[in-house]
Amino acid sequence: MAEERFSMVVFSGTVDKLYPVAIMSSGAVAMGMEVDIFVTFWGLQAFRKGNPRELGRVSKDFEDQAGAMMQIMQEKNVPSWYDTLLQAKELGNVRVHACAMTMDLFGLTKDDLDPIVDDVVGVGEFVDRAKEGKVTLFI
Amino acid sequence: MNEQTVKADRIIDARGAYCPGPLMELIRAVREARVGEVLEVLSSDSGSKRDIPAWAEKAGHEVVGVFPEQGYDRIVVRKAK
Numbered sequence: 001m002a003e004e005r006f007s008m009v010v011f012s013g014t015v016d017k018l019y020p021v022a023i024m025s026s027g028a029v030a031m032g033m034e035v036d037i038f039v040t041f042w043g044l045q046a047f048r049k050g051n052p053r054e055l056g057r058v059s060k061d062f063e064d065q066a067g068a069m070m071q072i073m074q075e076k077n078v079p080s081w082y083d084t085l086l087q088a089k090e091l092g093n094v095r096v097h098a099c100a101m102t103m104d105l106f107g108l109t110k111d112d113l114d115p116i117v118d119d120v121v122g123v124g125e126f127v128d129r130a131k132e133g134k135v136t137l138f139i
Numbered sequence: 140m141n142e143q144t145v146k147a148d149r150i151i152d153a154r155g156a157y158c159p160g161p162l163m164e165l166i167r168a169v170r171e172a173r174v175g176e177v178l179e180v181l182s183s184d185s186g187s188k189r190d191i192p193a194w195a196e197k198a199g200h201e202v203v204g205v206f207p208e209q210g211y212d213r214i215v216v217r218k219a220k
Binding site: 026031077078088 | 150156
């Protein structure tokens with residue numbers, strides 16, 4: 001039986017949105033699904049070398065609560081979104097694809113990205129893969 | 140011997156970890172375990188008592204039981220394959 005597929009288009013590059021990306025990926029691999037994550041625009045910025053561990057931004061609409069949220073996470077030893085995603089990748093088939101258009105736009109090459117990114121793909125290839133799955137989220 | 144007293148071969152103390160931590164720790168341990176081994180997860184995450192049995196069923200392992208304790212749950216799974 002082919003594995004079921006869980007796809008996500010990650011447009012957002014803030015910590016509060018990257019958490020659900022990492023946690024959903026974990027849930028999906030736990031349930032035996034393979035995961036394809038397409039990081040684009042601000043989402044891709046979060047995956048530039050050095051950024052995954054440095055990132056501290058949260059969505060503008062919850063900006064006032066960012067400090068308190070980060071503090072609670074730290075106090076309760078919640079692993080970072082990045083470590084959660086690494087763990088999901090270790091346990092199952094999780095692929096992170098960088099958006100080719102965004103790469104061109106910002107003048108980036110694969111070497112500018114964190115090693116968690118598997119490859120650089122165009123939207124056509126991603127959509128073609130995603131259509132095989134029942135779940136595709138835009139985050 | 141009733142379900143409550145099934146002896147675990149491995150105990151995974153995931154208390155204090157948040158979703159999906161306890162489940163991910165269990166999956167890792169089940170991969171390392173031999174078929175027939177009993178694994179017990181201690182979890183203070185309120186989602187685990189539903190999440191872990193759902194996973195076990197999907198993955199084809201036996202849920203021996205979910206036992207509420209003071210401030211955490213004990214979830215016992217037998218590796219079936």
